[in-house]
Amino acid sequence: MGFKCVFNYRVAGVFRLLAGSATDVSGGSLILAWTISNRPAGSVAIIPNPLIGNATFVPDVTGVYTLTLTATNLDGNSATDDVVITVEQGEAPEEIGGTISANTTLINRISNPALPDYIASSNVSVNATLTIEPGVLIAFAENVSLNIVNGNTAIVANGTSTEPITFTSQGKTNGLLWKGIYVASGSALNSFDHVIVEYAGNSDFNFTGEDFSAYI
Numbered sequence: 001m002g003f004k005c006v007f008n009y010r011v012a013g014v015f016r017l018l019a020g021s022a023t024d025v026s027g028g029s030l031i032l033a034w035t036i037s038n039r040p041a042g043s044v045a046i047i048p049n050p051l052i053g054n055a056t057f058v059p060d061v062t063g064v065y066t067l068t069l070t071a072t073n074l075d076g077n078s079a080t081d082d083v084v085i086t087v088e089q090g091e092a093p094e095e096i097g098g099t100i101s102a103n104t105t106l107i108n109r110i111s112n113p114a115l116p117d118y119i120a121s122s123n124v125s126v127n128a129t130l131t132i133e134p135g136v137l138i139a140f141a142e143n144v145s146l147n148i149v150n151g152n153t154a155i156v157a158n159g160t161s162t163e164p165i166t167f168t169s170q171g172k173t174n175g176l177l178w179k180g181i182y183v184a185s186g187s188a189l190n191s192f193d194h195v196i197v198e199y200a201g202n203s204d205f206n207f208t209g210e211d212f213s214a215y216i
């Protein structure tokens, strides 16, 4: 029995694992199983479907992971091979979809201005003070919105002339629009400076209150 395992490519933080040339010398079937045999401290990552050759793996913290593929033939003989993945603070965006209920600062994680620092795959509801640093680009999925949900919350988005803050669509090259920014807060902290809002306007907001102070 001879085989090797490789990781094939990485898309937005997802590693595609391949069981290489996993073949039994007698031509029989192999049972494949991926395990994480070494991981960085603090990682609780899993391989969601470990019993298939072309599994996927999403690391959750930076560091070195060793993924082991075990192939067992029908006679019960097994062999293993490892693939080592080193995850650095990279250029994969961080997901922010959902509710932000504690005061949060979104930092400029990635210096390349063409790459998103954050993505929002679902609506973002801010129930705290959200501060966004200069140089941050947030890419929203189709028809997804950023909502500053009540009067006790705030958004502080102060970019600079050289490092603006950008709210854009994940699918701008395909013509997909996100929804926009809804500010239902009258807080004096709310501030937008050197901010680009583009490829928004997929659909109207359904206003249920009257105390919003800005609608972009």
Ligand SMILES: [Ca+2]
Residues within 6 Å of the ligand: 108, 109, 110, 111, 112, 113, 115, 116, 117, 135, 136, 137
């Ligand atoms: Ca950035």
